[in-house]
Amino acid sequence: MEISHVKLVPVLLFILLNSVWCTTSNSISESFLQCFSSHIHSNSSSKIILTKHSSAYFSVLQSSIQNLRFLNTSTPKPEAIITPFKHSHVQAAVICSKKEGIQIRTRSGGHDYEGLSYVSTTPFIMIDLFELRSIDIDIENEIAWVESGATLGELYYAISQKSKVYGFPAGTCPTVGVGGQISGGGFGSLFRKYGLAADNVLDAKIVDVNGRVLDRKSMGEELFWAIRGGGGSSFGVILSWKLRLVPVPPTVTGYMESKTIEQGATKLVSKWQAIADRIPEGNFLRLVLQVANGTNGGKTIEVVFNFLFLETYEELLPWMKENFPELNLDQTVFTEMSWIESVLFLANFPINETEVLLRRTQQSRSFFKAKSDYVTEPISEAGLEGLYQRMLQLEASELILTPYGGRMSEISESEIPFPHRKGNLYEIQYYITWDDDKETEKHISWTRMVYGYMAAYVSTSPRAAYLNYRDLDLGTDKGANTSYAQASIWGLSYFKNNFRRLAQVKTLVDPGNFFRNEQSIPVLRSGEK
Numbered sequence: 001m002e003i004s005h006v007k008l009v010p011v012l013l014f015i016l017l018n019s020v021w022c023t024t025s026n027s028i029s030e031s032f033l034q035c036f037s038s039h040i041h042s043n044s045s046s047k048i049i050l051t052k053h054s055s056a057y058f059s060v061l062q063s064s065i066q067n068l069r070f071l072n073t074s075t076p077k078p079e080a081i082i083t084p085f086k087h088s089h090v091q092a093a094v095i096c097s098k099k100e101g102i103q104i105r106t107r108s109g110g111h112d113y114e115g116l117s118y119v120s121t122t123p124f125i126m127i128d129l130f131e132l133r134s135i136d137i138d139i140e141n142e143i144a145w146v147e148s149g150a151t152l153g154e155l156y157y158a159i160s161q162k163s164k165v166y167g168f169p170a171g172t173c174p175t176v177g178v179g180g181q182i183s184g185g186g187f188g189s190l191f192r193k194y195g196l197a198a199d200n201v202l203d204a205k206i207v208d209v210n211g212r213v214l215d216r217k218s219m220g221e222e223l224f225w226a227i228r229g230g231g232g233s234s235f236g237v238i239l240s241w242k243l244r245l246v247p248v249p250p251t252v253t254g255y256m257e258s259k260t261i262e263q264g265a266t267k268l269v270s271k272w273q274a275i276a277d278r279i280p281e282g283n284f285l286r287l288v289l290q291v292a293n294g295t296n297g298g299k300t301i302e303v304v305f306n307f308l309f310l311e312t313y314e315e316l317l318p319w320m321k322e323n324f325p326e327l328n329l330d331q332t333v334f335t336e337m338s339w340i341e342s343v344l345f346l347a348n349f350p351i352n353e354t355e356v357l358l359r360r361t362q363q364s365r366s367f368f369k370a371k372s373d374y375v376t377e378p379i380s381e382a383g384l385e386g387l388y389q390r391m392l393q394l395e396a397s398e399l400i401l402t403p404y405g406g407r408m409s410e411i412s413e414s415e416i417p418f419p420h421r422k423g424n425l426y427e428i429q430y431y432i433t434w435d436d437d438k439e440t441e442k443h444i445s446w447t448r449m450v451y452g453y454m455a456a457y458v459s460t461s462p463r464a465a466y467l468n469y470r471d472l473d474l475g476t477d478k479g480a481n482t483s484y485a486q487a488s489i490w491g492l493s494y495f496k497n498n499f500r501r502l503a504q505v506k507t508l509v510d511p512g513n514f515f516r517n518e519q520s521i522p523v524l525r526s527g528e529k
Ligand SMILES: Cc1cc2nc3c(=O)[nH]c(=O)nc-3n(C[C@H](O)[C@H](O)[C@H](O)COP(=O)(O)OP(=O)(O)OC[C@H]3O[C@@H](n4cnc5c(N)ncnc54)[C@H](O)[C@@H]3O)c2cc1C
Pocket: 001, 066, 105, 106, 107, 108, 109, 110, 111, 112, 113, 116, 117, 129, 148, 170, 171, 172, 173, 175, 176, 177, 178, 179, 180, 181, 183, 184, 185, 186, 187, 188, 231, 232, 233, 234, 236, 237, 238, 239, 468, 469
């Protein structure tokens, strides 16, 4: 939520590093470099491969790291960074890594909550797709092709340059990468009307474990199903997506007000919970619970009503009067605007500064830990009060409550791997930030403690979680031999009954488990099939 200012990080890739070939490096093997160079048919691979000796290595590595927990001297670093300009460069990276037996991590926007796109405890190469970010918008046919390295902000901006009445239903943070977000689901202000980003994918291009470029037809419907919500990193390197653009009204309306518990916020949260999944479809009425300064010098909890209506003030007013007469419904607190302006509104930017969407990095980065929960029954006022007491212990805590329902309830749980559909009132994201590494332990313990407390109020068997809010506390792969049963500990939380089918697809397309990480989809062994 705290997206205040962003700045451009200079692109430093074109520095020719002629030393790469002569340096005796113990970090990346000469044979890998030769393999790569011969596959891309070029002597200029030093522009595409950055080794630890390259002067641009560190600036590229840190450029899109969002979580400072994974940016310190003891964080394991990639042996090399590959920054492909062409799809054939990705193919070469996969073929040569496999041949040399070195792991790959793929990074698009770098927002992974646990850093899995750029950290691994086994030696690895990172493919950073930021040079592969072309966007091709076709308004007439209501489609777009977008490469994985593009950010959501770049995508939204490109659409707005072609039309004010089209949008795409993905997340609210403009710096998130298209590659990670869409392959893990992706939700934002349009999802109650049109579903997830992954629900609106028509085709995709992927480099598979054999280095082939496949599209929907050649990859087949099983793999195409898996990469729309199952996480791309278990299956290959996704190069690009063909998306269905969706119509948006010429005028939408934003609202932002806050009330403390002393001002009756708890009653409003209860009311909101009672109708969360039945809010008129298309309207996005999220709540943010946070610690604020009280009137008497102490701390209190405030609830921020952070709404986006896909209608005008005049159209939304009757419903708001009926459901939330306690809120300030004066027209002056509402902002009528175009959809693209609403993207800025929800990301806390001035709504006229559209160019901000082209900036790929956030200026202020912090340490953070996050977790997610799904709520299927309203939480009692006593339950909320217990939560407030715990939030007051850690002043920096923030919870984001996003209502489900609408289109989300109409799509079946097995349509794509993302299973959190009908029956969910809302999702909670616990998003805890801090600015000093000495505070890490305290904040992580607090987050775990609150998650323990909330167990009584949220979904169970499995306790569901959202893949894109990755949480390694749910369990991790213990190496090549993790069984399906072991992986189910986190797999069922993220995917419910879709987990087995994901493992079947994995077994089919990557039986050697080349594409893996701490929470990748396991290969089924003979006894498990
Ligand atoms: C500040 C912030 C705000 C967020 N807001 C939202 C939101 O509004 N809605 C929402 O749904 N989510 C949101 N997220 C979560 C976000 O969707 C996930 O973190 C997402 O995975 C990030 O994608 P990325 O490309 O930026 O990350 P990366 O770290 O680059 O990748 C994430 C994962 O996907 C894999 N991956 C990335 N690209 C590819 C590829 N091309 N092929 C195969 N695998 C790939 C990586 O290996 C990694 O496992 C937010 C995250 C942050 C940090």
